[in-house]
Structure formats: structure tokens, C-alpha cells
Amino acid sequence: MRRWLLLLLALAAPVAAAAAPNPAADRAAFQGWFRHLFPQLPLAKYVDGPYNFSASERAQWQQIMELPPYGFAVDHGKALFDARFPDGAGYASCFPHGGIGIAQDYPQFDPKTGRVVTLPIAINRCRVAHGLPKLKLTTGDLADIDAYMVRTSRGHKIDVVVPDTKPALAAYEAGKEYFYSRRGQLNFSCASCHLQYPGHRVRGDTLAPALGITASFPIYRSKWGNMGTLVRRFIGCNKNIRSAPDKPDSLAYRDLEYFLTAMSNGLPIAGPGARP
Amino acid sequence: MRGAAVVLLALGIGFAHAAPAPDLAAAKVAVAAADAAAGRARAAGDQWMPTLAALKAAHVALARGDAAAAVTAATHARHLALLSLRQAAEQKRLWRNEVPRQ
């Protein structure tokens, strides 16, 4: 009898602890946390990431930005975006507003497939719909097209929608759990660095705050020597903590990008970006 | 009782260092156990890179017929996989502690 009671309690406790998903309340607490950490920093400034915390890195960045290192990628991305598919259509046909100025609305939840669709994945879906093979989701042509589309959205406020449906909220909640769960041999969560210690240094690198972190992607990273999407950075972070990375189009990364971007709603798109 | 069995078993593994080198059949069993544990870790969403590295070393050693090296690497891989499984199970509960509250 007592054993049954204990079992009942054990089953009931986690249910009571886990309230229903509430993205708006989460966002208020998330942004409130950063405001508490850096009361002087305006919300829109978070998109500049590490440059808010290191005067020397900021000075170097401003110098670099006189001739942005992603300039070639944006031009190349535009050429690819404007080119016609063999069937006569183009990328513009796959997106609202011809694909111009829409990056702030991604990722989106697709109720048909029950999956989160990031902008790079939407670009690949467009290709597949027109009989073309998918592109690599981490770097190369797709990152360049992404860079162009993001460039046309600069200044637009991030507006990720989490529909009030069970599958959409489940994807959001999975991304949230991923963000806060420690993993890898080094036992870090995304939050361990980017929520607990933004502005601190790991060796010579300044940790970017999680708030606004997605707004500058894709980025030209000096360490890479070329462009990379947000997923490329997820993979790098996972490797740093000795956690086997997921596949670039995995549900884990889609859901993580969904949650993480939704936390920055209201901040302006600032990509493509340049980072050390 | 179970505790005593665990200690006895552990002593057995401890003294295994003095025992004759394992044969290939034993190595295959050890590598299969490591593969299974790593599979569970992947399913739990927390695979460690060092687990994969040790697993690969175990398979390479097995392929060249080095049973002793295969058992050592496989045991290490299985141990890491079990540690990551424990981490994943604990995080199912602990992750909420890291969420900022209003």
C-alpha cells in the first residue's frame, strides 16, 4: 500500500513541477535575467554579442567593418538567389514578399510536418520543391544565400511565433530543455556559458550572451575563414564540451534554434555578422 | 547480499589483470556491450565524443586481432557511455534548476 502511495507521489511530482509551456513568460524571465546582469545595456545592443564587453575586440571589429568580411558572401548569395532554377522559378517564388526582409520570421513551426523549419532549411526545401538537391546546411552556397536574405532583413525585429498547439509547444519545450541540459564529458549546458557567464572570457574568447545571439547569424568567423550558419556554431559548441554533435538538420538543433530565437523576439536582425 | 555480490564481482574484475589475456570471443562480447551502451547514450541524447573515440579504438583493435587492447578500449567506452547515461537521466530533472525565474 505504502509502496503504491510512493509511486503515485513519484509520478505526480514531476507533473506538478513542470508547468504548461509559456513562451511569453519564458521570454520575459529570460530577457529580465540579462537586464538584471547588465542594467546599462539596451536590449537592441545585445545583437553585438561579445563586442559589448571587450573594448579592444570592439575597436578591432569597427575597423574590420569598414570592409565587412561577409561582403563577398552577400554578393554571391544575391547572385545565387536571383538565378533561375531549371524549371524557370527562383528562390523568391518559395517565400512571402519574394524572400526579401523575412528572416525575422524564422524559425517557423510547420504544422504539416510537425517540425521546426529554420531559414536555411526553408532554402533547401525550396530547392527540393524545384527538383534541386539540398545544399550543405553549415557553410558554402547555402550560408551565402542565407547571408543575403538576412542582409535584406537587417533592423527588422525578430518575431518568432510559437502557435498555441500541442506539437508546436512540444518542439519549443524540447529546444528549451536542450538549452538548459548539461551534456558532454565536460558537463556544460548552453546556459552554463551563454546565460550564466556572458561577457566573461574563456581563454581569449569573450562569451556572447544568449540573448540576441542568433540575430547576427550567419557569421563570418575569422577562426573559420569563411561563413557559417547557426547550426555550424551549435556543432562547434558541442565539440568544445566533448559532446558528439547532432546532424545539421536534426530535430534537436531545429528545436534549439526555435527556442533560442524566440527568446530574442523584439531585438533587431543584425546579420550577417563578423566574429573573431 | 547484492552489495556482497557486487564487491565479489568487482574483485574478480580487479584480479582479472593477473589472469591470462582475453581471447577474441571475450573481446567480441566486450565490444558488443560497449556498442550497446553507446547506442543507449545516443538514444538518450547525450553521446560523448571520447566514448566514440574509445569505441572506434576497440573496433580497430578487434579487427587486427588484439583482444587485450579491444577489451581495455571497450571497457573504457562502456564506462563513459554509462556515465553519460547517468548524466542524461539526472538532467531530466536538474535542467529546470538552470532556468531563470521572474
Next chain:
Amino acid sequence: MTGKGGCVKHELRILALAALCSLVPLAARAAPTAADIAAGRKIAFTKTLGNCIACHVIPGGAQPGNIGPNLTHIRVLVPHRKDAYAIIFDEPARKPQTPMPPFGRNHILTPAQIRQVIAFLYSHK
């Protein structure tokens, strides 16, 4: 889930005991040597080993991070080496929110390597 977790714990206990048994001959330890200190230094400054410098200021280390405490005066911060061992081995067991990795528990470093790191850190007067 609970059943599975318990099983993992049980399997881990067997492995831990087995490891202990194989370490017994090493239990009698001598005072740290210059070689220990040199080995500890290498572990503390190498990314693929301990990488302590990533988060801590340590004398002699270039480009230190600033997430953890400055370890220049570790003798004042942590007077007893056995406490330093416990912190390096599994700090999350003492402070669940810490970003410090559990170097011993997760087999990032061996017990001998942890002792070498301590020998190095405490070699600074």
C-alpha cells in the same frame, strides 16, 4: 526511467569498484616531484587535457579566462590539498550550479593527473 537510471548506477558502481581495486598498489604516494609539477603544468595549460587556463588565472599561463577564481593564491583560497582534489574531481557534487567540469567523475583526467595538477598549482608560493 527510474528503473533504467538505477540500473546504470548499479553498473557504474561495479566499474568504479573494479577501477579502485586496480589502483590499490598506487595508493601509497610519495611527495610531488619536479616531474609531477611539470606534468601538472602541461595538463593545466593544454586544451585537450585539463585546460584549467581556459577559466582560471594561473601564474605562467597566457590568455587566461576569468570564469573561475584566480588560482595564483590557491594556498589561501583552498588551504588543504585534499579539498582541491575534491573540487577538481567532482565540483558539481558539491555545488550543482557550478560550471566547473567534474574532471575525475567524468574521466577527463585520471586521479594521477589530478594529483599532478595539484602539485603544479601548489608549487606557486
